Amino acid sequence: MHLNDFALAAHAWPFEEARKLLKRVEKRGGSREVIFETGYGPSGLPHIGTFGEVARTTWVRRAFTLMSKAPTRLLAFSDDMDGLRKVPDNVPNQEMLREHLGKSLTSIPDPFGTHTSFGAHNNARLKAFLDRFGFEYEFLSSTECYKSGRFDKALLTVLAHYEKVRDVVLPTLGPERKATYSPFLPVSQKTGVVLQVPVLEWNTERGTIVYEEDGKKEECLVTGGRVKLQWKADWAMRWLALGVDYEMAGKDLISSVELSSKIVRAIGGTPPEGFNYELFLDEQGQKISKSKGNGLSVDEWLTYGTEESLALFMFQKPRVAKKMYFDIIPRAVDDYIAFLELYRTKETAPEQRLENPVWHIHGGKPPEEAYPVSFALLLNLVSASNAHNREVLWGFIRSYAPDASPEANPGLDKLVGYAIKYYDDFVKPTKKYRAPSDKERAALAELAEKLRGFATERDAEKVQFEIYEIGKRHQFEPLRDWFKAIYEVLFGQSQGPRFGSFAVLFGCSETAALIDRALKGEFVSAE
């Protein structure tokens, strides 16, 4: 059996999607290229949903290429010709933007002052975002498509079916919008504003519409970027013009997809394949919205977890509304590790491997690497052992996995970095250092002296023995109080690692220096 046959029988959802697409392509006949599209709204700063949509589309695309020889292309389409409806509150130069309300984003100066227009700025941000993850795509600007004439033929087709399109849309509108609705929104010659005005006449022969501006009738061509389509018609026209075969959308767009599908049929096209993925929720089950600032951002995720773990989260159950909040990151990381481990060791048959998320996440080539310890263990270790630098944490890791090393386990080494970041941001702030009592001070000073003598000692038991001796000599009763004092004064927490092991890993001289600093009160005053 060839990989192609396995793909045809595979159950992972990208293959289910790809088979839908394969049927469509076979029905169409010929071998023209297959077009995948993802779209971005004008408010368009990239967010976690953007990542999800492009990643998911890419997985379907890859699954498809296993089944078909037809060439594929992924279009990242920016709706940068849309009129600016309201001024976003997270950008500078609010006053300036207010003056340009209603104009296309590509006709408005960049409030950040770094690009030729607001639209160009957003596009650059989008592209940088996609490039950061190495997505393979072709960027398309709506404005360019309109102005270059790329959409002209499809625009004239919409004009030729003007009444049909209108009749499809009108029943879905409320009474007041019904009165003014037109699929064509002329761009004002005077102001550049995308006008929402009724179309008074349309002329298929001349390729024009007639509308009224400032009490005067204007006639203009629907081609060449002089007229933009209202968005649902726009979407349909774009599917036709670009020959889009596959596009997924969030659940919030279900009714829009339905309507745009009707429109594209009305103008002689076929709506693309695709499905509606569920939205993400926050910890309380509320929808994640940028304005509320709930849920997680891509940056937040990637601060505490790997890109692969985020990809896995996006891969699993795209049709289920999943809660997305901080606590799920470690689990996603460990789930990824578990899948990778399965892939390396148990699931070596091709038909099994195609079902494994890591196959999709890594485009068919998951890394060979082993993860001898889990991320959950690292997170426990980093706070339990106070091992807040890489070397010490690696020392503790080796006590679990003697053969592991940063060189042999670069992935694990990355996790070490995330664990330390977690420690710095969440564990460290909860630490409460205290000053030692006189008795404790004397004992600690003696311990420091002893450790200096040990210098490069590697035997943890030997060091541990001396710690006990010092504790007993200073009459700590129970002896536990001695250890508690060590942790509270040196680490700012009431429990910690076996101190002998810690000293050996951290270095006896270094540990002595740590005690000196604590006795000088450096940690207490650092609060």
Place this chain on the structure above:
RNA sequence: GAGCCCGUAGCUCAGGGGUAGAGCAUUUGACUUUUAAUCAAAGGGUCCCGGGUUCGAUCCCCGGCGGGCUCGCCA
């Protein structure tokens, strides 16, 4: 009003026509001349309810109930 998703262990969730699963939590044990961590083990479920299909349903179908989200402005 329309549509979508969810309901499985105390919690968070995975699974899927044939003996019910994980992590965390709980309990016990091992290792520890302090803890934590770690390791081993155990307990814990009417798989929301009712019908149907089936030799067999937690799973598939239909109908409920409960929880949540989205749409019905604009994009």
